[in-house]
Amino acid sequence: MKEELLSIKGIGPGREKQLHKLGITSVSHLLTYFPRSYEDRRNIYTIKELDNGMTGGVVGTVVAVQEKRPRPRLSILEITIADNSGAMKIVLFNQGYKKNFYKKGQRLYAYGKADIQYGMMQMNTPQIENLGPDALPDTGIVPIYSLVDGVSQFVVRSSVRNWFATNGVLPEVLPPELINQDGWMSRYDAFKAMHFPDSSNRYEEARYQLAYEELFIMQAGLALLRNKEQVHAGPKMEPDGKLMKSLEEALPFALTGDQRRALEEISRDMQDERPMQRLLQGDVGAGKTVVAALSLVKAIENGYQSAIMAPTEILASQHYEGIKEMCKHLPIHIELLTGATTKKEKERIYEELASGDIHMIIGTHSLIQDKVDFHNLGLVVIDEQHRFGVEQRAALQRKGKYPHVLIMTATPIPRTMTLSVYGDLAVSLIKEMPPGRKPVKTYVVDSSYKERLRAFFQKEMEAGHQIYVVCPLVEESEKLDLQAAEEVYIELKEYFYKTFEVGLVHGRMNSQEKEEVMERFNNGDIHLLVSTTVIEVGVNVPNATIMCVEGAERFGLSQLHQLRGRVGRGDAQAYCVLISDSKNDISQERLKLMEATHDGFELAEQELLLRGSGQLFGLAQSGLPDLRVANIIKDIEILVNAREDVLQYIGERGIENLEKHMKPELEKRFGEKFLRILYN
Ligand code: ADP
Ligand code: MG
Numbered sequence: 318m319k320e321e322l323l324s325i326k327g328i329g330p331g332r333e334k335q336l337h338k339l340g341i342t343s344v345s346h347l348l349t350y351f352p353r354s355y356e357d358r359r360n361i362y363t364i365k366e367l368d369n370g371m372t373g374g375v376v377g378t379v380v381a382v383q384e385k386r387p388r389p390r391l392s393i394l395e396i397t398i399a400d401n402s403g404a405m406k407i408v409l410f411n412q413g414y415k416k417n418f419y420k421k422g423q424r425l426y427a428y429g430k431a432d433i434q435y436g437m438m439q440m441n442t443p444q445i446e447n448l449g450p451d452a453l454p455d456t457g458i459v460p461i462y463s464l465v466d467g468v469s470q471f472v473v474r475s476s477v478r479n480w481f482a483t484n485g486v487l488p489e490v491l492p493p494e495l496i497n498q499d500g501w502m503s504r505y506d507a508f509k510a511m512h513f514p515d516s517s518n519r520y521e522e523a524r525y526q527l528a529y530e531e532l533f534i535m536q537a538g539l540a541l542l543r544n545k546e547q548v549h550a551g552p553k554m555e556p557d558g559k560l561m562k563s564l565e566e567a568l569p570f571a572l573t574g575d576q577r578r579a580l581e582e583i584s585r586d587m588q589d590e591r592p593m594q595r596l597l598q599g600d601v602g603a604g605k606t607v608v609a610a611l612s613l614v615k616a617i618e619n620g621y622q623s624a625i626m627a628p629t630e631i632l633a634s635q636h637y638e639g640i641k642e643m644c645k646h647l648p649i650h651i652e653l654l655t656g657a658t659t660k661k662e663k664e665r666i667y668e669e670l671a672s673g674d675i676h677m678i679i680g681t682h683s684l685i686q687d688k689v690d691f692h693n694l695g696l697v698v699i700d701e702q703h704r705f706g707v708e709q710r711a712a713l714q715r716k717g718k719y720p721h722v723l724i725m726t727a728t729p730i731p732r733t734m735t736l737s738v739y740g741d742l743a744v745s746l747i748k749e750m751p752p753g754r755k756p757v758k759t760y761v762v763d764s765s766y767k768e769r770l771r772a773f774f775q776k777e778m779e780a781g782h783q784i785y786v787v788c789p790l791v792e793e794s795e796k797l798d799l800q801a802a803e804e805v806y807i808e809l810k811e812y813f814y815k816t817f818e819v820g821l822v823h824g825r826m827n828s829q830e831k832e833e834v835m836e837r838f839n840n841g842d843i844h845l846l847v848s849t850t851v852i853e854v855g856v857n858v859p860n861a862t863i864m865c866v867e868g869a870e871r872f873g874l875s876q877l878h879q880l881r882g883r884v885g886r887g888d889a890q891a892y893c894v895l896i897s898d899s900k901n902d903i904s905q906e907r908l909k910l911m912e913a914t915h916d917g918f919e920l921a922e923q924e925l926l927l928r929g930s931g932q933l934f935g936l937a938q939s940g941l942p943d944l945r946v947a948n949i950i951k952d953i954e955i956l957v958n959a960r961e962d963v964l965q966y967i968g969e970r971g972i973e974n975l976e977k978h979m980k981p982e983l984e985k986r987f988g989e990k991f992l993r994i995l996y997n
Pocket of ligand 2: 602605606727
């Protein structure tokens with residue numbers, strides 16, 4: 318199959334450049350650039366035929382263009398079009414820059430919901446296509462693609478159409494046993510029906526088939542990966558011994574039932590010579606760290622070294638402080654290794670790791686640097702897994718000879734997700750919270766509550782508690798966001814300057830500066846901490862009772878839940894205040910969910926439904942292929958089928974055949990990185 322876009326009729330250098338803007342650089346990309354939605358344009362209406370409330374398309378000629386500015390931040394562009402039957406207004410909001418796109422006399426196709434406003438037919442922000450003097454709009458069920466400025470529907474649509482017009486086959490990728498099923502269409506037909514369905518049934522069939530294909534490939538990749546991880550013998554350990562017992566006895570609390578069960582599962586795995594691959598899953602504050610600490614100590618009492626890797630320096634040093642304190646009565650040597658460790662210290666640590674002097678190392682991705690060599694690494698614990706890619710995980714694993722691996726995640730991952738992202742990684746779940754936790758009272762308010770909130774802050778701080786105020790940070794405008802956070806900081810600082818200490822921590826600070834501020838918050842010198850989203854998942858300040866989030870609609874539900882988990886760690890009642898001025902119904906609905914539920918799993922599921930999986934876990938960053946057709950929640954049944962089929966195929970034909978057959982496609986979807994892990 319020719320992959321050059323230029324090989325498609327109608328694509329020259331100009332169009333090729335436009336397609337590049339959409340990230341489309343090959344024919345495969347183009348074909349998998351599936352429509353975001355479809356429009357039923359089997360009918361084109363005259364303006365007169367439009368009824369109030371009806372959705373449809375009309376062709377008309379521009380007769381007037383007018384921009385209105387009723388308020389400083391609001392621009393309304395009104396384009397009046399007419400056909401032989403009447404006239405209609407097209408209204409675009411805050412798109413004043415398009416004023417000159419629409420000239421009198423130009424023919425347009427507009428598709429959208431028609432409403433009568435002030436006695437005239439009107440469409441608000443319809444799909445608009447410029448038509449030449451006598452061109453007809455596309456008819457039928459028409460694909461609508463996601464676009465960026467400067468690229469039109471027409472360019473994508475005609476490129477795809479032209480490819481199908483001059484090609485008749487698409488190579489199959491699934492094993493032949495699977496594609497020769499009843500009612501299975503060819504891959505070519507399935508792709509074509511995704512772009513240009515002739516009925517909704519046909520579309521559903523095609524979607525099912527391609528979702529299945531995608532999930533089959535993913536599951537096949539995971540099966541190969543798992544196979545690779547499990548063929549070698551790992552460190553087989555003895556039943557729980559003295560060190561573990563001594564650690565558990567010294568804890569100031571008893572383990573909860575869930576913690577105990579998780580620990581038993583981990584212990585059992587570590588006593589097997591097959592390397593453990595287990596996910597320890599539990600909501601924020603559920604007490605995963607203790608379980609991890611006991612597991613790390615288990616490796617040590619068996620004569621192995623153990624390591625725990627956290628995604629940030631702050632988290633790593635909190636683990637270090639916490640675990641060191643827990644283990645202070647044990648004869649074990651624990652060290653911390655992060656980017657902030659001095660060069661001299663690092664050299665010493667490298668040496669002592671290689672000689673086996675250090676029993677337990679806690680750190681960031683500094684742990685996977687080339688210079689780090691272990692004497693005999695027996696257990697790797699990875700905290701907050703979703704921030705690490707498959708590759709980084711593998712890199713740490715490689716530091717040992719098939720060590721056991723425990724992945725901890727505070728982001729509650731629905732079963733559907735663990736199935737798809739981790740294959741059938743074993744899961745230990747801590748659902749039960751340590752005793753005495755009160756749910757964090759959560760409120761969604763708008764900024765008119767500012768004064769009341771300050772009074773509330775004052776009261777809590779007078780009672781000796783501490784407060785987080787988080788301001789959103791999105792990548793596109795980091796600078797502006799930083800300004801916003803600084804403004805909030807200055808306001809609060811001025812407001813409380815006589816009585817309380819207000820601090821600021823943000824993403825532009827270097828790690829030492831951050832650490833200093835966090836340290837001051839930790840030991841109570843700072844009462845109110847304003848931050849951009851750098852409050853690291855896992856930061857533990859039990860005295861903090863208010864989590865206030867500005868611009869809350871800009872955060873994901875899981876993120877908000879993580880933030881909320883920063884408070885309510887002590888005995889006092891804690892509060893989460895979500896400030897949002899968004900008038901968007903969906904945003905409001907999402908935020909209301911935060912008031913209604915404290916179940917991180919439920920929130921994560923909702924998030925998956927609302928935003929798709931990529932957003933939540935960064936599939937791309939996890940090293941797995943992004944899903945273009947399948948939706949991990951909605952298509953759970955397809956996923957389960959695909960998984961079973963992969964297992965059945967392996968059972969009947971062996972994993973070598975699966976590998977042989979799927980390798981080219983795996984390489985394409987998972988990328989080289991994945992193969993490097995597989996075949997290193
Ligand atoms: P996670 O890592 O799951 O978010 P942590 O391990 O940081 O949670 O635990 C949160 C807090 O709960 C810590 O202060 C810890 O000491 C405490 N904790 C853990 N287990 C228990 C328990 N069984 N009983 C009481 N407190 C506990
Ligand atoms: Mg934690």
